[in-house]
Amino acid sequence: MSSTASTQAGQKAQSLTLVEAIQDGLYTEMAQDDSVVVLGEDVGKNGGVFRATDQLYEEFGEDRVIDTPLAEAGIVGASIGLSQTGMKPVPEMQFMGFMYPAFDQIVSHAARLRSRSQGQYSVPMVIRAPYGGGIRAPEHHSESKEAFFVHEPGLKVVSPSTPYDAKGLLAASIHDPDPVIFLEPKLIYRAFREDVPTKPYEVSLSEAAVRRDGSDISVYTWGAMTRPALIAAENLSQSRGIDAEVIDLRTLSPLDTETITDSFKKTGRAAIVHEAPKTGGLGAEIATTIQEEALVHQEAPIKRIAGFDAPMPLHSLEDYYLPQAVRIQDGIRETVEF
Amino acid sequence: MNMKNEAGSKDVPAAVREDSDIVQILDAEGDVLPQASVPDISDRQLLELYETIKLARHFDQRAISFQRQGRLATYAPMTGQEGSQVATSLALAEQDWLFPTYREHAAKYAHGMDLASLFEPLRGHREGYAIPEDVNVMPEYIPIATQVPQAMGMAWGHKLQGKTDTAVLCHLGDGATSEGDFHEGLNFAGVFDVPAVFVCNNNQWAISVPRERQTASETIAEKAQAYGIDGVRVDGLDPLAVYKVASEALEKARNPGPGELRPTLIESVQYRFGAHTTADDPSVYRDESEEEVWRDRDPVDRIETYLYNEGILDSDLESEIQDRIEQEVSEAIETAEQTETSPDNIVEHVYEDVPARLEQQRDELNRLREKYDDGAFSEVLE
Ligand SMILES: Cc1ncc(C[n+]2csc(CCOP(=O)(O)OP(=O)(O)O)c2C)c(N)n1
Ligand SMILES: [Mg+2]
Numbered sequence: 156m157s158s159t160a161s162t163q164a165g166q167k168a169q170s171l172t173l174v175e176a177i178q179d180g181l182y183t184e185m186a187q188d189d190s191v192v193v194l195g196e197d198v199g200k201n202g203g204v205f206r207a208t209d210q211l212y213e214e215f216g217e218d219r220v221i222d223t224p225l226a227e228a229g230i231v232g233a234s235i236g237l238s239q240t241g242m243k244p245v246p247e248m249q250f251m252g253f254m255y256p257a258f259d260q261i262v263s264h265a266a267r268l269r270s271r272s273q274g275q276y277s278v279p280m281v282i283r284a285p286y287g288g289g290i291r292a293p294e295h296h297s298e299s300k301e302a303f304f305v306h307e308p309g310l311k312v313v314s315p316s317t318p319y320d321a322k323g324l325l326a327a328s329i330h331d332p333d334p335v336i337f338l339e340p341k342l343i344y345r346a347f348r349e350d351v352p353t354k355p356y357e358v359s360l361s362e363a364a365v366r367r368d369g370s371d372i373s374v375y376t377w378g379a380m381t382r383p384a385l386i387a388a389e390n391l392s393q394s395r396g397i398d399a400e401v402i403d404l405r406t407l408s409p410l411d412t413e414t415i416t417d418s419f420k421k422t423g424r425a426a427i428v429h430e431a432p433k434t435g436g437l438g439a440e441i442a443t444t445i446q447e448e449a450l451v452h453q454e455a456p457i458k459r460i461a462g463f464d465a466p467m468p469l470h471s472l473e474d475y476y477l478p479q480a481v482r483i484q485d486g487i488r489e490t491v492e493f
Numbered sequence: 494m495n496m497k498n499e500a501g502s503k504d505v506p507a508a509v510r511e512d513s514d515i516v517q518i519l520d521a522e523g524d525v526l527p528q529a530s531v532p533d534i535s536d537r538q539l540l541e542l543y544e545t546i547k548l549a550r551h552f553d554q555r556a557i558s559f560q561r562q563g564r565l566a567t568y569a570p571m572t573g574q575e576g577s578q579v580a581t582s583l584a585l586a587e588q589d590w591l592f593p594t595y596r597e598h599a600a601k602y603a604h605g606m607d608l609a610s611l612f613e614p615l616r617g618h619r620e621g622y623a624i625p626e627d628v629n630v631m632p633e634y635i636p637i638a639t640q641v642p643q644a645m646g647m648a649w650g651h652k653l654q655g656k657t658d659t660a661v662l663c664h665l666g667d668g669a670t671s672e673g674d675f676h677e678g679l680n681f682a683g684v685f686d687v688p689a690v691f692v693c694n695n696n697q698w699a700i701s702v703p704r705e706r707q708t709a710s711e712t713i714a715e716k717a718q719a720y721g722i723d724g725v726r727v728d729g730l731d732p733l734a735v736y737k738v739a740s741e742a743l744e745k746a747r748n749p750g751p752g753e754l755r756p757t758l759i760e761s762v763q764y765r766f767g768a769h770t771t772a773d774d775p776s777v778y779r780d781e782s783e784e785e786v787w788r789d790r791d792p793v794d795r796i797e798t799y800l801y802n803e804g805i806l807d808s809d810l811e812s813e814i815q816d817r818i819e820q821e822v823s824e825a826i827e828t829a830e831q832t833e834t835s836p837d838n839i840v841e842h843v844y845e846d847v848p849a850r851l852e853q854q855r856d857e858l859n860r861l862r863e864k865y866d867d868g869a870f871s872e873v874l875e
Contacts, residue, residue: 196699196700196702197700197701197702199701200701200777200778201700201701201777201778202777204700204772204773222701222702222706223702223706224668224671224702224706224707224708225637225668225669225671225672225699225702225707226671226672226673227672228673229671229673252636253636253637255636256672256673256674291566291567291617292566292567293566293567293595293614293635294614294635295635295636296635433854434850463839463840463851463854463855463858464843464848464850464851464854465839465840465843465851465854466843468619468834468838468839469614469617469618469619469834470566470617471616471617471618471833471834472617472834472836472838472839473617474870474871475836475839475858475870476839479869479870481861481865481869481870482861482870485861485864485865
């Protein structure tokens with residue numbers, strides 16, 4: 156794990172993995188603002204089951220990095236209460252598949268307190284949760300249920316795909332006046348390193364990132380699927396001269412409709428890649444948005460490359476369930492060659 | 494029943510010492526405590542208890558070492574908890590139902606699951622989740638405490654249909670007592686007076702969070718009071734005591750005495766000797782010396798000593814049993830290692846019939862598998 160920012164004083168950037176960038180982001184925000192507190196299961200002494208809160212307990216003490224009883228509704232409900240006192244809670248849900256006990260607190264209250272009080276109260280809280288498959292985890296540990304939360308007005312939903320973005324999006328989420336569901340793609344927690352500035356910075360919650368410029372097709376994705384999408388685009392460029400534009404949405408709600416449609420107007424073709432089940436997934440929303448905004452530019456059916464409408468299998472089959480570069484490539488080709 | 498109050502008792506873990514209400518039969522060495530009443534179990538049953546506990550310990554050790562070799566995915570060890578698991582399952586009648594968590598490997602085996610099926614999911618194959626028709630075991634519960642209201646509901650269903658000869662035994666951890674589902678399940682159990690026994694395997698830890706962080710209550714058993722049902726504390730490293738307490742609770746679930754409610758919450762006081770799972774490193778959050786005092790009370794040693802003392806076990810029989818269990822575990826591993834799952838399994842058993850839309854998705858996968866070779870799918874995503 157990275158050393159904390161305090162030991163890196165004087166250095167401009169450090170090379171961090173995504174999970175280290177999250178730890179560093181939490182550290183940076185907590186050092187700047189005493190009202191930020193981290194709470195959840197195993198986040199304190201243990202530093203989180205993925206080490207995302209490593210060293211924070213030692214650095215900020217047990218009143219700011221709090222091991223709670225094992226109760227997600229309690230953690231989120233208490234965080235809503237804490238947030239009414241000027242504190243900025245950053246509760247952790249240990250895995251996305253274990254958020255459901257907190258669902259009522261999230262959708263009935265965190266998402267709506269602003270509207271229920273006609274703007275009088277708000278819930279500045281960031282719920283962090285590792286999500287997604289591909290790490291040979293047991294059942295219930297590989298869920299990608301971002302669509303549940305995107306569907307709920309009043310919540311922002313964010314998912315970084317790089318260490319730099321992880322820190323910047325986390326900062327923007329903590330500074331945001333509304334509740335944010337911050338989904339961390341655990342498959343790429345330690346997949347690669349990137350230079351991450353030691354100083355505080357934000358990455359906007361309202362802008363998608365164009366990860367690769369292209370003219371033949373727009374590939375929309377986020378989180379852990381960004382990398383296989385980029386690999387597929389690179390392979391197709393070399394083998395077939397197909398020039399794919401890859402867009403990493405970063406913030407899943409509210410969507411950056413402008414970047415989405417601008418790209419489509421340029422390419423006229425779209426493929427959407429997500430690991431969540433296809434039916435009712437965010438891909439449907441993106442496809443419809445494109446059709447509403449840019450139908451006249453459309454040159455081929457919009458392709459969704461997604462997880463199955465089935466529970467995530469155990470690990471012997473998860474490579475078949477998740478969209479791999481090979482599946483993404485095939486889908487892009489089919490759409491371009493339509 | 495009182496703890497033996499001997500010199501050196503300062504080394505007895507507080508959780509089993511401070512409280513005089515804890516049920517114990519064997520002392521730390523395996524000798525019968527002065528006032529203890531040994532349950533009425535035949536020698537054959539005692540040997541079954543012993544052999545199954547020994548098998549559980551061996552299974553656990555093999556699973557941990559297999560995981561280290563990369564032959565199993567994440568495994569939740571049960572070292573130190575085998576005695577309680579096996580004793581509770583052997584107290585069940587065949588028709589009774591078992592609700593296990595991810596840690597109750599031995600409890601499942603002792604209630605009829607075959608060993609190979611316990612290894613299969615750890616090797617990534619759902620085949621092991623297919624529970625035989627004549628085995629009354631639910632699939633393991635991973636989302637904490639969710640099994641509690643369900644176990645209550647099954648017991649309720651039996652009662653509503655006049656089948657109170659069938660009891661339900663539901664396992665849960667100490668961490669699970671913090672979840673809302675725990676409260677709701679036990680509250681329903683009391684209100685509807687169902688034939689269910691809830692066994693809280695208080696192993697003192699929920700991953701890195703100690704028992705004191707879960708509840709300000711002194712004991713977990715005392716929570717039963719709030720639901721109007723009985724709560725019992727038992728030394729969970731004493732297989733005879735657990736057998737006795739579980740048998741009595743199950744009997745009461747079926748045939749409550751006048752004025753008695755059927756459900757019981759048993760707090761089986763144990764210790765998680767090992768890591769939470771093979772992905773966990775306890776040295777980060779707890780002192781190893783804590784484990785030492787519990788190791789002195791190892792359930793395997795205690796039941797073994799008892800059987801030697803009673804003349805039921807001798808060294809010949811012990812090595813015969815050891816050979817047998819090693820063979821059985823090896824065979825189970827071999828079987829599990831041969832299991833292969835077809836990718837078609839992804840779409841199976843989601844509904845009774847595969848919906849057309851899902852069938853299309855499977856066809857699309859098979860088209861791609863034919864077009865590219867299977868290796869293309871296992872290219873690392875990262
Ligand atoms: C609802 C839910 N939240 C979080 C988790 C992650 N998790 C898995 S095991 C565990 C600790 C469980 O402790 P305890 O109930 O004492 O059982 P033990 O593992 O000690 O047997 C946690 C937090 C989960 N599986 N389900
Ligand atoms: Mg526990």
